Amino acid sequence: MTESTNHPATLKPGAKGMVEDWSSDQRVFKNVSWGKSMMWIFLLSDIFVFAVFLLGYMVARISATEPWPDASEVFALTAFGVHVPLLLIAIMTFVLITSSATMALAVKYAYERNRRMTVIMLLATVVLGASFLGMQVFEWFKLIEDGVRPWGNPWGAPQFGAAFFLITGFHGTHVTIGVIMLIVLTVKVYRGSLEREEGGFLTGRKGRYEMVEIGGLYWHFVDLVWVFIFAFFYLW
């Protein structure tokens, strides 16, 4: 076996290609850099972390004898004299979806070597991500003010607070790390470090435009997790 089996032209697509990849007696992930495959494997581990949190929440909710607080009412806000259920959560969802779209565009422009548009799209993603965080901080403040604690709340099952703070807190931490990562990435793209393949200050690895895509995978994952939290925690 030589390098030729890794050449894109000789790789078969679909299920047949999958069998050949796994039985090739070589590395399985053809055409995928180790950076990207490691990011996917990290995301897989993160899927399990969030899944276990959501499963724990499910067990607590099913087995609680007291009624579970109604999320629509707990997270309702009054805007301009109108009582709107889940208003802030709906806005947060919209903001995060839009940030995911701008991130996808940043990846697209990065591959087209369009530095200016990549920076603009990355900056938009940073601003949207940071505003999501701001709204989440507001939400936490409001709930703590209403008397929600990890061990109790005024409306029903005490496990509600524990599940809320753990799940949204862990997601918020992911968003925070993502925003920091995106700021670093924006600076790198802006000053042309990726184009000139300059080494990073931390690991010294050469800059490549693929970094934008790998960073994007993480950011989309944060959005992906929110899709499930939104459905299971806020809507169910």
Added chain:
Amino acid sequence: MATKHEGHHQSLKVYFWVWLWLFILSACSYFVDISDLPDMVKWVCITIFMLLKAGLIMAIFMHMQLERWSMNLVVLAPPIVLMVALAIFALEANYTLSSRLQFFAN
């Protein structure tokens, strides 16, 4: 639409459509939630919308439709065991609830 060259290419239009659909699906699940439909119908709708959104994000935004199957398999196959865990935990939690109601109900 998708070419298999190195470095992924999808047209600008695709991203806008996906963004629009994610927005529509989120809005739909929100309005289903505040509607007066029976709970079971609500949950089925919300779950379907959730899975559609997750699929769109993974396939288009995360470029899974352009990756080789061997890469996708690594990410998509292991979560199947989570469905098993879900079933076991749901059974266990229902049992806990019934015991609590039987022995500790006021």
